[in-house]
Amino acid sequence: MNRPKKQEFKFPTHIDEYPTGPQYKAGFLPEINAGWRSVRPVIDHEACVFCLRCYLLCPDGTILKENGKIEFDMDYCKGCGVCAHECPTDAIKMVKE
Ligand code: SF4
Ligand code: SF4
Structure with missing residues (x-):
């Protein structure tokens, strides 16, 4: 499965290599x-x-299913709190870094 990962950014050298919208x-x-x-x-x-x-x-795909348990990839979690807000059992709490 494709997960967020660091990739080297290659500057476009030709107009065909530019993204076609405001996103990448x-x-x-x-x-x-x-x-x-x-x-x-x-x-x-x-x-x-x-x-x-x-x-x-x-929104960042940083939540992992590890052996039947939820874990977070903290390399890419931005701390938005969507997961905690949407959890029906309040199992996720946001804590200060
Ligand atoms: S706070 Fe939760 S929803 Fe937001 S990026 Fe981190 S894991 Fe994902
Ligand atoms: S109960 Fe909460 S923490 Fe567990 S999978 Fe559902 S939303 Fe995620």
Whole structure:
């Protein structure tokens, strides 16, 4: 499965290499989290019912299904809190970095 990962940015050298919209291809990150995240998600595995709502809604695809448990790839989590907001059992809390 394609997950976010750091890829070297190659500057376009020809007009054909420019993206056609205001976005770039999915899964392209020029850098890992540079330290600007102020809060991060912490999960209570006892409260998690593994509904995968957080997994589906994380805008950065940084939630992992690891051996039947939810984990976070903190290299790319931006601390937006969508996962915590959408969790039906409040299993995810946002804590200060
Ligand atoms: S949304 Fe909450 S209950 Fe559902 S998988 Fe994520 S952490 Fe678990
Ligand atoms: S805080 Fe945002 S980026 Fe980080 S895992 Fe939750 S939804 Fe994804």
